[in-house]
Amino acid sequence: MLYAILFAVLSFVVFSVVYITLASDLRLRMDVSLTDEIKEFEALYKTKGVAGLKDEFRREAKSQGVNRVFFRLLSPRLGVIASSDTRSWGKTGLRQSILGSLKDNNELFMTIPHENHHYKVRIVCKRTHDNNILQIGHTLRDNVEIMESYREIFGTAMLTTLIFSILIGWFVARHGMKGVERVRETALRIGRGNLDYRVPLGGEGTEINNLASAFNNMLERIQTLIKEMREVTDNIAHDLRSPVTRIRGMAETTLLASQDINEFREMASIVVEESDRLVSMINTILEISKANSGLNDSPKERADIKKVVEDAYELFLALAEDKGIGIKLQLPEDSLYVLCNVSDIQRVVANLMDNAIKFTPEGGQVSISVGTDSDNAVIRITDSGIGIPKEDLPHIFERFYRGEKSRTTPGTGLGLSLAKAIINAYKGEITVESTPGKGSTFTVLIPI
Ligand code: ADP
DSSP states (O other), X not given: OHHHHHHHHHHHHHHHHHHHHHHHHHHHHHHHHHHHHHHHHHHHHHHHHHHHHHHHHHHHHHHHOTTTEEEEEEOTTSOEEXXXXXXXXXXXXXXXXXXXXXXXXXXXXXXXXXXSSSSEEEEEEEEOTTSOEEEEEEESHHHHHHHHHHHHHHHHHHHHXXXXXXXXXXXXXXXXXXXXHHHHHHHHHHHTTOTTOOOOOOSSOHHHHHHHHHHHHHHHHHHHHHHHHHHHHHHHHHHHHHHHHHHHHHHHHHHHHOOOHHHHHHHHHHHHHHHHHHHHHHHHHHHHHHHHTTOOOSOOEEEEHHHHHHHHHHHHHHHHHHHTOEEEEEOOSSOOEEXXXXXXXHHXXXXXHHHHHHTSOTTOEEEEEEEEOSSEXXXXXXXXXXXXXXXXXXXXXXXXXXXXXXXXXXOOSOHHHHHHHHHHHTTOEEEEEEETTTEEEEEEEEXX
16 A cells, blocks of 8 residues: 555656646647747738738638637737637737836736636737737646647546556565465474474465575474474483482481381481482583573683693593593693683593493503694593494584493493583584493594
8 A cells, every 4th residue: 555655656756747847848839839929920911000900810710720720910008900700719818907018019918707618818928119019828627638638638548547556566565475375284283382483485486485485494493492392301301300219218218117227327327428419410410501502601711722632631630540540641741721611521521530440340441642733622531431422423412321231330321422512612622432341532622
């Protein structure tokens, strides 16, 4: 509608400009031809006198139409000396007011109403050499008719175009809106709880299709996120329930069967231990979520990776020796700085070392090295342990995932997913290569 109104207003402006120009152009043409004509009569009057003029008046009026033109030769007081057939014109053009304006030798133009007709008349008067007055009157009927038919043609054309443009505009808008309507319907359905709906991609033009496919992509992402969230909550519920059930069972048994204070003491210490495990698990889950959502905005510092790894090595040395595992350290000569939160990197390294020692049997070997490639600090932890089966490899970085063979070893299945979440937050990379029965190598890249 807005475009139709704009179109109508603009068309009206164009119409008016053309109308005014056309009207003044027609008048100008008429005045030019009247001037030419009156000059011819003047010359004729000079050479052939009243008689010659009279003949010419008659002939000319006949050829142009006595109802369209009249010619007069008037005395200075407006008495008619000679004229064409002026029966249909009456006294049109014979008013005294003409004399007042007709002072010099120039043509005097005026437009006056016709006495008997509906159309106005354009009149030109001019003094002759002997002080008489030559007068020509021409009806404006032709001009008015041209303007009328112009108005008619333009009006019809504009009305038709306006109707068509409204119809076409309505059609195009409806067609375009259909796509938006589809997106809206899908959004409404999803709002009612079913995330499986997608906007069907139609043929309404690329913009709507782009919108629809962006909308679908967003839905896909939301659905994946919700699915992951459900899995995580399921896992959490499951993994937290077991220790709580264990604690409860133990307390119950002790309560029912035991009289001995020492057994209560033992029960209490197990409860403390299990509760600590629970709390640490919950903390790890929180940390993973925090690292994943990128909200880990604790201040970063210039940390020496070489030092972090060296410290971890010293920390795990005793544990490895206890288990009869050889541990080898390979460090660069110079310090290697990256911008990070030291405790984050410490956790990653500690988790990987812990796993390496945990999954390596007695007499095995663990080695840890620090190096660089073009953009990253590279930490590599290799063990000669049990290795990871091919089918487990894609899952070990998932929350709560524990390999089939490692169920007997203590653990939560959260260590690697925390490590990955942290390294991802630093825009780094963590990868694994492993041969079952021979050992595994975890490689961590952190941008320098
Ligand atoms: P957790 O060690 O508590 O089980 P992680 O997330 O640290 O949990 O590791 C997930 C799983 O990946 C482990 O249960 C184990 O199956 C496998 N895994 C991790 N590190 C090693 C390793 N060095 N050697 C063999 N298997 C490993």
